Amino acid sequence: MGRNTRKRRSPLATKVVAGAAALAVGGGGLVWANFYASAHESDSSHHRTRSAGAQVATIQCPDVGQKLRNVPRGARPGVDKELARLDEQITEAYARLASTRQAQSGDSAYVQNAILGPLKSKRTAALDRIGINIRRGGGDAPGGLDRFAECRGMGADQPGNGDGNGGQDQDNGQGQDGGQDGGGQDDGQNQGDNGNGAAGPFADDFVDINDVQPNSRDLENGLAANGDGGSTGSFTAVCGVNENNLFNSDNLIVAPGVDNGAHHTHDYVGNQNNNAFSSDDDLAGADTSCQNQGDKSTYYWPVLRLQDGTQEFDANDLGGGAEGNVGKILKATEAEIKFVGNQQSDVVAMPKFLRIITGDAKAFTNGVANANSSFSCTGFEDRQVTDKYVLCPEGSQVVRTSNFQSCWDGQNIDSANHRDHVAFVQQDGSCANGFQAIPQLQVRLVYDVPAPTVENGQVQNPYAVDGFPEQLHKPITDHNDFINVMDENLMNEVVDCINGGEDCQ
Incomplete structure (x- = not known):
């Protein structure tokens, strides 16, 4: 592929x-x-x-x-x-x-x-x-x-x-x-093994979207930062849906310098030189799939696959079929990348090369403290669920949503555990502990997924996110990654749009 x-x-x-x-x-x-x-x-x-x-x-x-x-x-x-x-x-x-x-x-x-x-x-x-x-x-x-x-x-x-x-x-x-x-x-x-040694997903990992209660998602992580007050504008980055077919199983943030550090395959949009060995200089000098060439940021997430027996290009590779990530890679039909403001205040510019991870690729074994991304269906997006994949009615498409941390410590572009330098807003939308509000990245991915069938406790042709093998393809392990490589002029434009209440791209 x-x-x-x-x-x-x-x-x-x-x-x-x-x-x-x-x-x-x-x-x-x-x-x-x-x-x-x-x-x-x-x-x-x-x-x-x-x-x-x-x-x-x-x-x-x-x-x-x-x-x-x-x-x-x-x-x-x-x-x-x-x-x-x-x-x-x-x-x-x-x-x-x-x-x-x-x-x-x-x-x-x-x-x-x-x-x-x-x-x-x-x-x-x-x-x-x-x-x-x-x-x-x-x-x-x-x-x-x-x-x-x-x-x-x-x-x-x-x-x-x-x-x-x-x-x-x-x-x-x-x-x-x-x-x-x-x-x-x-x-x-x-139970069939879907070609991956029974490593999931299972029937119980799916829910009919009609059975999800509106506004019932109970995790605080990923609260939308903007609202009626504060900084109400937005900036949309138009970067495509990985038309260049850039994939790898590296993770530059968590495992720099390590082959196959993610143990699962990522989709990449934006920066075209993102792999385990890319330096900040490499990122700054790379091509970008974004329409605004000043945005060389890298936006990446685990691919979504249909476990239908398709032999993909990575069927025999680590990160792919050799680690239980099997089936047809589904490319998003839409990848909406948007930066929004803060309910309580203006936002400040993100530093160049700031790294943010939202969600937890190991949430099944770690627990849900850092779980964040959610699933929904078009036409039902007031219903978000984090620990299930959704079954959408005919004519509706699967939606993956990730709202990133939007409070920054004002000093560091990364931290030892890749989390402490950023934080989510509090319930009132403000940043705690002296952190500063930065533009919140929101990523919305839409997929045309053939609906799996669930009968008698079994699921046929399920879809699932790629993951570490031991995570059993659980939906709660979905996650999203970002490295800011916008030039200074563009970042200032993003901040001005958001603080000025404008919608720009």
């Missing part, structure tokens, strides 16, 4: 993950069918052994990147590479989890001994290297980093309220409960 820029592979990871994917396609669906069945079978002696070890749907690990606050700038490249290594270790462990269901069914300690135990050892070594990098950079490494080494098995239920536990009431993979009750998988005995 397009090009996957700077796609490289780690031989070990390719072997492990591709092997799991091959098993999934070649028969793993049957193993996963037993997994779902065992979660609800009666506690008879005939089923007890099989049930004990086969109820862990995925792996939950502490998100170390979110725990770090004070990382010296000189230490960040080394720390970022170790954080990316932690992600790769989870990916490889998840691949082993998905490819060893038969072994798990006969050994209740298999997951702990063969998967989680070795993973803890690898994570301990990586965490130790993070501490070394911080100390070499002149900083003080947090004490007790090794407490973040241990990972747990978890079921396919939705996570809790942002405590980061993400289903940690499981028992380190011993399979006492598996978290399947209430997970919408009661009728999953014949």
Whole structure:
């Protein structure tokens, strides 16, 4: 379909993950069918052994990147590479989890001994290297980093309220409960694997838009910043829908200098030189798909796919099919990129190269504290849902919406965890803690998606966002990324339009 820029592979990871994917396609669906069945079978002696070890749907690990606050700038490249290594270790462990269901069914300690135990050892070594990098950079490494080494098995239920536990009431993979009750998988005995080893999405991940109550979205994240007072104008950036087919599975913000740092494929609009190795100078000197050539910002998000068996260009690549991101990439029919104002005050200019991430690609295992993006349907956009994909009626299209943080600390273009330098507005629309109001980026993506069918607890030809393999393609993991590369004149024009109550583009 397009090009996957700077796609490289780690031989070990390719072997492990591709092997799991091959098993999934070649028969793993049957193993996963037993997994779902065992979660609800009666506690008879005939089923007890099989049930004990086969109820862990995925792996939950502490998100170390979110725990770090004070990382010296000189230490960040080394720390970022170790954080990316932690992600790769989870990916490889998840691949082993998905490819060893038969072994798990006969050994209740298999997951702990063969998967989680070795993973803890690898994570301990990586965490130790993070501490070394911080100390070499002149900083003080947090004490007790090794407490973040241990990972747990978890079921396919939705996570809790942002405590980061993400289903940690499981028992380190011993399979006492598996978290399947209430997970919408009661009728999953014949669950197909959609070509990705039963890594989701599942029937319970979808909701009919008619069953969503208007104005019921209860997460505070992503509140629209503008209103009747303050700065009421807007600026629309017209940058296309990725007509240039620029894709890769890098993440310049979170994992600079690391191949496949996202473990899923991104759509890019705006800047045309965005990959893991792009410097700020590279971004500033790049071409842009935006009509206003002064806007070389990069706007990117995980692709949306239809799991229909299509073999895309990345079907055998890391970030793509080798990590469970399978099917036809759906290009948005509309990509509305708009900057708006603040309810309480004027906005100030964003600094060049400011980086903002909204949403959380790991929200399924992290918890919902940073979840943000929502799904809706055209004609129903007063109904937004964050933890479900939507089923739209005939003639209506799927809408993905992301409203970014719009308060800035006035000093930093990034922070160690890529979040602390920006914040969402408070309930009254103001910025807290001395932060300054900046133009709020709002991204609205519209897709013409063939409606999946959901019958008897099964979903056929579902759509889903790309994600880290262990996140099971949950809708709550949708996210959006932005690096500001507007020239000074254009940024001043954006600010003037917004503060002057005008609508510009």
